Amino acid sequence: MNNNRVEEIKKEDKKAFKSFIIVMIISAMGGAIIGGASIYLQKHIGDELSDFLLNILMTITPYASLVLSILVTIVSVIVYNSSRKKLKLWNQSDEQDEIIDNIEVKLSYVLLFASVNLIIGFFFFGAGMGLLSEDSYAKVISFFIGFVVCILSTILIQNKVVNLEKEINPFLNGSVYDFKFSKKWIDSCDEAIKLNIYKSSFKAHKSVTNTCLILWIICVIGYDFFDFGIMPLVMVTIIWLVQTVSYCRESIKCSKNNL
Template identity: 30%
Template sequence: MKQKSENQKAFPRFLGILVVASLIGGVLGGLSGVAGYFWEDHTAFGAAFAHLLGAASPWAMAACAAVLLGLGLYQYRKSDTAFHGWDGEDEDVMQRAEERLSWALLLDSLTVIVSFFFFNAGTAKLPQSSDGNTITLLVIFLVVIALATLLQQKTVDLTKKMNPEKRGSVYDMKFQERWWESCDEAERRQIGQASYKAYVTVSRFCPYCWGVLLLGNMVFHYGILPSAVVLVIWAVLSVSYTREAIRLGRRGQKTE
């Protein structure tokens, strides 16, 4: 009865969202068809934009990396200073220091993602054409990845100094497994809650991303591959989450 009541309460809202989404989708689909007709007569602009993006990729990558890694290094240094100046009593100082390390790792991850984007944009025309700009792009890309890895290593090492029980090296292929094994129950619950939040966020994001790419294909005619990649990511996420939930459920039954 409780489940039926919850369904009855939620269904009208769900139906309303579905109707509104359908109307919006229809309007956007019609507009995309018009835009697609317009775009077919202006493909030169798209080619020029792609060429400009490819030519600017090395310097855009370097600029973004300088900003993101600079901010990450700032957070790392502030955390390091707080840790070495800690009196051993004020726990708020250590909490803020650990939060700064988390921000440093986030900025480090964004650096890698942005670098991959610009590297992809800069090499989109390979192997059809290449020039000296490609070599510059490759060198900058390797330097940025090396610096990002170094910042990650220093951040993890400082975290291990703050928490001596932590184990693992960023250069170890099983780093995440070793780090998980060294976490206590409270930290594992925190990781689990954060992972579930990430799972829900990505599960909600994938349908919208697929829809945008579907409409974009009507305008730019780039094929179904981008949409297919989103669906593959969505499938991998759902399958891996469900399989792990089943495995943990079986293990929980065995320990009872």
């Protein structure tokens, strides 16, 4: 490495270091303010706030998954039927490529809604386990029906969207019901789709890293404020470690394959 390049690197670090120091000072001040505020709130409204949020959660939990799944299914059916009608009108001419792009964007949103619904469904399933000790059988039945509907609706929606994508792109392969679907799907993708997947994966990696940092802060504050205990902090740390180690291992593996 020549001396000019070394000097360029030093100048770049020096310029970035000033902004880094400013951000660290602001973060430290913000942390001190938040820490002090959390201690004050814990003394005055800690127990009341915890009970209030818990009561709201337990009130909506028996019906949340069922209602949300029905809404997501209705929206998905409307978008899917509209996309299929547009596909029939597509004559595969270059002038109408934007129609296919529009269809695929809408289908991506459908998959997003279905995936979010599934995650929220798992959340309410865990939150609603306390209902099993209640005498209200109606709530318990609604709770379990909602979770089943959430699972089934997500699988069916994903299957419909994937099959429509395979009609649009005949080179794509894989069935949602196949446990090796992800591998077969990626293997069948062309370079443009793979590049999009890789960019999205890196963005997801960065988002999860930032989210884990925020959750770590919340867990530290909530240790006393909400009586979280140590387990939430342990779970966040495990998720943080898994995604970081997985990313680094895969990066090392790819580097070795290129040698």
